[in-house]
Amino acid sequence: MAKNPKETVFETTFAQYTTEIVLGEGGAGRVFRVKDEEGNAFALKLLHGQGVTRDKRRRFKNEIGFLQNTRHDNVVRVLDHGVQSDGKENAPFYIMDMYDGSLRSLMEQRNGVPAAEVLSLFSQILDGVEAAHLKRVVHRDLKPENVLYRSATGRLAVADFGVARFSAEDLLTAVETKPTTRLANFLYAAPEQRVRGREVNVPSDIYALGLMLNEMFTGQVPHGTDYRKIGEAAAEFAWLDPIVESMLRQDPAKRPSSIDALKREIQFQNSAFVGRQKISQIDQTVVHVDKLDDPIVAKGMQLTDGKYENGVLKLQLSQSVNQTWINAIRNMGSYSSVMGKGPESFNFAGTEARIGARENEIPDIVQNFKTWLPKGTQVYAQMLHKEAQQRTAAERANLEKQRNDEEEKLRIQDTLKKLFSS
Structure with a gap:
């Protein structure tokens, strides 16, 4: 009480x-x-x-x-x-x-x-x-x-x-x-x-x-x-x-x-029972296509530090990268860069991005890199969203096939019951 x-x-x-x-x-x-x-x-x-x-x-x-x-x-x-x-x-x-x-x-x-x-x-x-x-x-x-x-x-x-x-x-x-x-x-x-x-x-x-x-x-x-x-x-x-x-x-x-x-x-x-709902809107509720549960999308990517050693510029990122993000920043469309120092020239590992550079190139490289991050991350989010949509579409198609298969089984079973009960 x-x-x-x-x-x-x-x-x-x-x-x-x-x-x-x-x-x-x-x-x-x-x-x-x-x-x-x-x-x-x-x-x-x-x-x-x-x-x-x-x-x-x-x-x-x-x-x-x-x-x-x-x-x-x-x-x-x-x-x-x-x-x-x-x-x-x-x-x-x-x-x-x-x-x-x-x-x-x-x-x-x-x-x-x-x-x-x-x-x-x-x-x-x-x-x-x-x-x-x-x-x-x-x-x-x-x-x-x-x-x-x-x-x-x-x-x-x-x-x-x-x-x-x-x-x-x-x-x-x-x-x-x-x-x-x-x-x-x-x-x-x-x-x-x-x-x-x-x-x-x-x-x-x-x-x-x-x-x-x-x-x-x-x-x-x-x-x-x-x-x-x-x-x-x-x-x-x-x-x-x-x-x-x-x-x-x-x-x-x-x-x-x-x-x-x-x-x-x-x-x-009981064929009169409400049609089987295998997942009951799981693809809209438990698995959200539009809400990407990804730390890079959620928090964004920023430059936090930089070092220059033996002709190599090492830029520190706020989060670890993955191959999808690397592909996104290398394929984000138009961008500004120092000649030969575009995204495709960087090597990424964990939270670090490396590139060979001369001292006089460093300011422009860093400034350009900063402008790439939001655009690259946006492309990354779009790629994840597309992948999620494809997975969801495949899941729905599979569920629809299973539902159709089950309905066919029920129809056949109903026919057999009628034949053997007559």
């Missing part, structure tokens, strides 16, 4: 947030509803308390990094973050959008989630989890409380990646997963999560999703074999029961191998 805390101000580099009420708390932190200086409401997740270990701090850092860089409608996004000090400890926190509740609160409404709406909601959860899996991030603690809900849009967003397994690209700090580390709420934990030392991977998330799908229809978390089936609660959705059973198999290798495989199975079992 929400509580009124003593008013506290949290500061980040460019903003202030003032607490209003406590939305939730545990042994390692709290979640507050806060308002910024303009009166906009947000949620603030604070890591503090006796339960905060070094590993939890590292996991919190990784969670912030992943949620900041993942843009998907069905994944919570970190909008801001900082550190709060009370004189005794420094407590990290992050800011995210305010949600009205969670999947748990939806299921606890008077009549629960209407059966006709379950698959629409569940598909959003699948899309959010798939967005993480496509970045090789496994949640490992999926449960209704960790899926947030916004009533105005009817949108769900997967949250709380505090015990997630991150890919090397998203891992900001190393965290050792010890055999004794609890990786999930026990009620939604897969069998392999209950045994020390077992691998916890994508199938573990799929197991938790199977529990949640059944619970959304029946109001009960299935365990063992004698549980209430979806068909008993909503006969028109009984075709989902074999899918749930496959998701809850004891052996992880016998569960659907991916969210994509699960989506295809759902579509295969």
Whole structure:
């Protein structure tokens, strides 16, 4: 239940947030509803308390990094973050959008989630989890409380990646997963999560999703074999029961191998189900064509220093170059240069550009080089953008082919079913 805390101000580099009420708390932190200086409401997740270990701090850092860089409608996004000090400890926190509740609160409404709406909601959860899996991030603690809900849009967003397994690209700090580390709420934990030392991977998330799908229809978390089936609660959705059973198999290798495989199975079992969305706008959200995640594009390139030794001018650059940038500056079109001292005559290595030069040529060479940098970097950005567009187009074409292939399989299977059932 929400509580009124003593008013506290949290500061980040460019903003202030003032607490209003406590939305939730545990042994390692709290979640507050806060308002910024303009009166906009947000949620603030604070890591503090006796339960905060070094590993939890590292996991919190990784969670912030992943949620900041993942843009998907069905994944919570970190909008801001900082550190709060009370004189005794420094407590990290992050800011995210305010949600009205969670999947748990939806299921606890008077009549629960209407059966006709379950698959629409569940598909959003699948899309959010798939967005993480496509970045090789496994949640490992999926449960209704960790899926947030916004009533105005009817949108769900997967949250709380505090015990997630991150890919090397998203891992900001190393965290050792010890055999004794609890990786999930026990009620939604897969069998392999209950045994020390077992691998916890994508199938573990799929197991938790199977529990949640059944619970959304029946109001009960299935365990063992004698549980209430979806068909008993909503006969028109009984075709989902074999899918749930496959998701809850004891052996992880016998569960659907991916969210994509699960989506295809759902579509295969019910042709009326919303057409399979293999990536669900991943190419516009998680993978941005127009937003280039490149340090040279983001920060630009500048000359920071220069040396002259034994007839060689050595210019120091603000960042290390790569072959694409070198190609860009050598093919940027028109430019001014000392005779024979154009971009093609420089040798580049790391943050250094070298060229043979006479003393009287140095001022003009340096001045010309400075004028090349912004233009060359602009050409570099255009090259990266074109490459990203080509990759995205190829991905979309591949997805379209897979979708067409799958639709053909469904049509053939439907024909075969009709032939053998007549």
